[in-house]
Amino acid sequence: MGKLFAVVVTIITVVSTAIFIAHTWWLPPDISAHGHAIDRQLSETMISSGVLFVLSQLALALFAWRFGDREDGRRVKPFPGGATPMVVFAAVLVGAEILTLTLVGAKVWAGVFQTPPDPNSLQIDVQAEQFAFYFRYPGPDGRFGATHPELINEASENFFGLDPARDTSARDDIVVPTLTIPLNRPIALTLRAKDVNHAFYVPELRIQQDFVPGLTIPLHFTATQTGRYEIVCTQLCGLGHYNMRAYIEVLPQAQFDQWLKDKAAQQ
Template identity: 40%
Template sequence: MSLLTAVVVWLITLAISIPFVTRTWWMPEAITDIGRLIDESFMVTLAITGFIFVVAQVALGYTVWKYGRKSDGSADYTHGNNKLEILWTAAASVIFVGLTLTGFSVWAETRFIDRRSMEPSEGRLMIEVTGQQFVWNMRYPGEDNQFGPTDINLIDDAAGNPVGLDRDGPGGADDIMVPEMRVPVNREVELALKSKDVLHNFFVPELRIKLDTVPGLVGTLRFKADKEGKYEIVCSELCGLGHYKMRSFLYVVSEEEYDAWMEEQASYLF
């Protein structure tokens, strides 16, 4: 009977491991350099924790098999083993701190940007993303590369002004508001993430970036997509009844296609 239990434990372990080894239901392919580095970091973590998981489950099965209920009662009672406690606590600490140190720079690369104003950074395409129940609003600074001022009294969803942009303010006349995101391939993009109402979360799986949008705060994310295509933008923070349909799309297109689109958007303004 103990052997049967042990075999069941081992079979479950094997079944759980198969999708990870064969990469069934895997993540979509990363489309940024940083995304690929994050994947590397992820694989190192998965290999270490996966190895420990399998070893622990094999040991569990073996223990059940060897010391399961037996008529001769051969198992001993133990008060614990300090040496072992110290050993595995130290080992876990080394692994966790080590993984943090190796993954830290990759993680920081997409997030730590000096952002005290809404001025576009040198050479980057700046896009302001405002989450609201239940849509994503993208704002481009337009030809002058400067975002116009906003005023809460000017917010009017029905009139196509979800962020209260003041068209008469400095730099406001040419700002472009769209429900979808379009960026040129291989261009550094910087996002300023905001929320109008509750917490949302901006997530594009292929970019491997994800950040809460918090009312009153400006979050920043950076990316440089190197593969053209259409990618889903999802809200991954439960934000209300319509959360499930809060999605948009990121289009990574050629420089020419992007310019043509920008021109078309600008033509609607005047």
């Protein structure tokens, strides 16, 4: 029985490791300027925890193979000091590994998300609501109109609660359901939630950030590849959560300028 267990453990170890090494189910291509740092950190985490995983599984298999079928019931050799030092030793070993990964990972994360956005970033306002995202650009005047939650009215497409009757800067604000951005230009988003917690998750951008009602949360990135990618909500936000998504469209600068001009003309 011990030998069979050893064989099964070894097969599981080899197959699962091979799946990771072959990148069978892996991340989508990175399309962001900062993504390489996240990917490198993820890779380091996978390698260090992977090596420990393989070593510990193979050790388990070895011991099961070698000693699993002893019938005399005697211990092979006790851990020095008994069970308590063994548990403490294991906890310290695993704790040190997790703490190291956390500290190194937090440094990478802070380097990406805790830094101020480029002052020349394109400012875009994001409103999340059950169960859609809307994006707002300041329009030709370069200024956002003030938002008044009590004026939100889906019937007239006033998703941000603008007051164009009194607020002239709100009149040319461009509101769209697709996040259209120029290639290689820093983007600074301001995230707001109308109702409950939501999340802005674009795997290709290596970004996942929660929306919290009552908070305006800044988020910045630069996209380095054109294309159309999906934005999904990853916070369970209600019955229609499964359908809460939008798209991000990365265009060359000239095409983006034309798009913005066309949208401004429709306001």
